[in-house]
């Protein structure tokens with residue numbers, strides 16, 4: 310019989326745009342005993358999680374709960390529920406994840422209108438609002454923070470244009486939630502999807518979402534309860550165009566998260582413990598203090614990279630504070646640098662996708678990974694590895710600049 314070794318993951322400093330390091334309190338929470346999914350002790354934890362999510366999303370929405378699965382499951386749940394085949398959907402694209410919204414919308418049967426911006430920049434909000442008024446889509450899907458390019462799309466005024474034309478406004482805030490403000494109600498966003506494994510510093514496996522009454526009425530109009538849960542004499546409406554997915558059917562999921570607790574899937578108990586503890590940590594720190602912490606460490610990282618003589622990628626006016634993209638210097642093998650950082654320093658930074666593959670590195674400063682220790686270690690190691698690769702740089706300047714930024 311083959312003997313498998315004990316699990317012993319190597320210690321890592323994870324400076325990617327997700328997944329990032331997880332607070333030991335969250336890891337501890339995941340090791341607690343399982344409760345039954347209808348145990349009042351467990352349903353109380355579900356309700357508390359909903360309350361904390363409302364604070365995180367800055368919303369008064371009744372519905373704020375996690376979908377089981379990675380962030381993409383939350384995106385699919387929202388889009389498959391709100392898009393009916395034949396609906397016109399507008400997706401402004403400025404990076405990889407705008408393409409993902411397009412791809413999923415098309416699979417939901419939408420007629421997708423896209424608007425494309427060169428990677429590294431974002432749209433003017435008026436530009437998007439004008440296209441909404443011109444095309445009058447049923448739904449607008451937009452990425453808040455594009456991790457592929459490190460850019461953040463301003464959202465002001467877009468929700469207003471959607472209300473004027475009757476469109477639903479859906480925002481992918483997977484990479485920003487918990488690190489940068491997501492003001493759901495103020496911005497008139499109808500549905501928002503967040504991510505766990507980025508600024509919340511919870512492992513991947515759940516997608517927190519919230520949606521308002523406008524979105525809910527669309528979901529309710531397509532509601533179909535499973536045959537096995539219906540009373541014997543219930544009739545099905547022959548004109549109903551039900552949500553195409555069962556697992557990701559928000560009209561059923563919200564019943565499960567409501568006091569009715571209508572049975573749907575079996576809740577992922579340990580992930581719920583993890584999310585609840587992650588949210589508790591966020592709220593204990595305070596949203597504003599947490600956003601300020603992300604800005605502080607980003608400033609030190611940027612100061613160090615620039616002092617080293619490296620070029621940052623993209624328009625600085627729309628840079629995400631939680632992701633910093635660096636141009637790989639000419640003649641340097643970006644993957645070899647990443648491997649040396651991982652193999653010899655235990656530090657992980659990311660490459661990018663599509664047209665940016667091999668052109669930039671992406672360094673995340675997210676959640677529990679966003680710390681002075683991690684920023685200083687990353688700058689020191691990157692400098693050493695670049696020198697080892699024969700890159701001429703101003704040795705010793707990066708850490709001094711970062712230390713100065715920290716006021717050390």
Ligand SMILES: Cc1ncc(COP(=O)(O)O)c(C=O)c1O
Nearest residue numbers: 379380381406454456481483484
């Ligand atoms: C902006 C954005 N949207 C969606 C996703 C997809 O998330 P997941 O991999 O958790 O499904 C990611 C993941 O990197 C992302 O950065």
